[in-house]
Amino acid sequence: MQPKEALTASEDFAKPLLMVDIDGVISLFGARALPGAPEPEPGEADGSFHSIDGIPHFLSSTAAAHLLELSGSFELVWASGWEEKANEYLPHLLGLPQLPYLRFGSPASAAGTTAGHWKLESIDTYAGGRPLAWIDDALGPSCLEWAATRRAPTLLVQTDPERGLTSREARRLAEWAAERSAAG
Numbered sequence: 001m002q003p004k005e006a007l008t009a010s011e012d013f014a015k016p017l018l019m020v021d022i023d024g025v026i027s028l029f030g031a032r033a034l035p036g037a038p039e040p041e042p043g044e045a046d047g048s049f050h051s052i053d054g055i056p057h058f059l060s061s062t063a064a065a066h067l068l069e070l071s072g073s074f075e076l077v078w079a080s081g082w083e084e085k086a087n088e089y090l091p092h093l094l095g096l097p098q099l100p101y102l103r104f105g106s107p108a109s110a111a112g113t114t115a116g117h118w119k120l121e122s123i124d125t126y127a128g129g130r131p132l133a134w135i136d137d138a139l140g141p142s143c144l145e146w147a148a149t150r151r152a153p154t155l156l157v158q159t160d161p162e163r164g165l166t167s168r169e170a171r172r173l174a175e176w177a178a179e180r181s182a183a184g
Helices: 061-070 085-094 105-113 119-128 141-149 167-183
Strands: 017-020 047-052 055-060 075-078 133-135 154-158
Touching: 017 119, 047 061, 047 085, 055 061, 055 141, 061 085, 119 133, 119 141, 119 154, 133 141, 133 167, 141 154, 154 167
Parallel strands: 017 075, 017 133, 133 154
Antiparallel strands: 047 055
């Protein structure tokens, strides 16, 4: 799916957007591969290894369950370099629905884009004036600056790539969506 044309802030939408990265949010890396790594909290890192285009990924069923729960409060959108591959693999492997996804230019071309982060231009175009939350393991200063200057409410949620989307981040997102709903 190509990014939608920019929407105006005056348009009425029932749910805020939730831009969902995959690597470091659902596909976890690091801790599980290291001998002697600390054990995750119970239920925090349930999942299994899968080969995606020949690359091993530990896919968190815990993160998938949190996303399914959050889908009641948000309109979920894949905001990942996986692009259409997310819908080829994740619904089948984790029971997630097919979601709209963003297309991105190459990360090398990001220098001339919105605030410098390679995902921001596509996210900004898709979201227009809608409230949005974005969960990612690689949010930097340019993302914070962009979020602070948006006219619509914006929440950035950083994950630990070894743990991904846990109950802590899911609770923060759900509370933010509830605040938006109460304010609207």
